[in-house]
Amino acid sequence: xxxxxxxxxxxxxxxxxxxxxxxxxxxxxxxxxxxxxxxxxxxxxxxxxxxxxxxxxxxxxxxxxxxxxxxxxxxxxxxxxxxxxxxxxxxxxxxxxxxxxxxxxxxxxxxxxx
Amino acid sequence: xxxxxxxxxxxxxxxxxxxxxxxxxxxxxxxxxxxxxxxxxxxxxxxxxxxxxxxxxxxxxxxxxxxxxxxxxxxxxxxxxxxxxxxxxxxxxxxxxxxxxxxxxxxxxx
Numbered sequence: 001x002x003x004x005x006x007x008x009x010x011x012x013x014x015x016x017x018x019x020x021x022x023x024x025x026x027x028x029x030x031x032x033x034x035x036x037x038x039x040x041x042x043x044x045x046x047x048x049x050x051x052x053x054x055x056x057x058x059x060x061x062x063x064x065x066x067x068x069x070x071x072x073x074x075x076x077x078x079x080x081x082x083x084x085x086x087x088x089x090x091x092x093x094x095x096x097x098x099x100x101x102x103x104x105x106x107x108x109x110x111x112x113x114x
Numbered sequence: 115x116x117x118x119x120x121x122x123x124x125x126x127x128x129x130x131x132x133x134x135x136x137x138x139x140x141x142x143x144x145x146x147x148x149x150x151x152x153x154x155x156x157x158x159x160x161x162x163x164x165x166x167x168x169x170x171x172x173x174x175x176x177x178x179x180x181x182x183x184x185x186x187x188x189x190x191x192x193x194x195x196x197x198x199x200x201x202x203x204x205x206x207x208x209x210x211x212x213x214x215x216x217x218x219x220x221x222x223x224x
Contacts, residue, residue: 003157033211043200043214056210091158100146100165100204103212105158 002026004106006092012112013082021077021109025094032075033095033103034067038088046090049075050097082113116141118203120215127191128223135186135218137175137201146204147177147184148212153197161199162186171195191222 005024013019025032034046045059049069060066064082069075079086089110093103117140127133139145147164162170164177164184175186184201198219202212 042216045211045213048211050210059211100163102148102160102163104160105150107157 006106006109010110018080023075023092029094030097031095033093035091036088084113087113116213118213118215120218122218124219126221133188133191135199137184139203148202149186150200151197193222196222
């Protein structure tokens with residue numbers, strides 16, 4: 001079946017601009033996660049959506065970062081006033097809500113802030 | 115606090131040799147443990163889940179709660195096993211995010 005998809009695959013932007021990254025999870029997966037992967041930091045958790053519950057935003061690095069999930073499916077991660085340190089690969093994952101289910105990752109969006 | 119430690123950043127073996135990638139965790143609750151693999155220019159893929167006790171691509175991993183370890187093993191490494199391997203911990207009682215180790219880059223030489 002179709003896996004997690006993300007768009008765009010690459011995004012180059014100028015410092016100070018806003019960007020939106022999109023994630024389409026696996027159909028039927030009620031949990032959705034955003035992580036980012038960078039050389040110096042490894043895999044960092046950003047935010048987690050679980051069904052209709054309030055999201056776990058504990059990993060968002062600043063208030064410039066926000067995310068929403070519409071209709072329990074597609075999610076958008078927005079970064080306002082981008083900074084060079086925001087350059088990273090942003091990964092989306094989805095999973096079933098059960099013990100040991102495992103998370104399935106998308107291909108990522110490579111963000112470069114000039 | 116939850117933590118995953120992968121002590122080896124780099125690991126090299128020759129084809130046909132056994133390989134063990136180490137993973138230790140700290141968590142006082144009931145853990146979920148996973149191994150993920152990322153081949154060059156590919157997405158992060160789920161390799162193994164401790165709950166299923168499966169063998170995938172010849173790899174196995176056993177959860178040792180006494181030693182708080184979840185080492186990944188393969189008796190005979192292949193060149194195509196060269197990749198980045200991440201150990202990940204989930205808090206089984208509350209689901210949610212995974213805690214990832216820093217990863218081990220495995221290189222299998224011909």
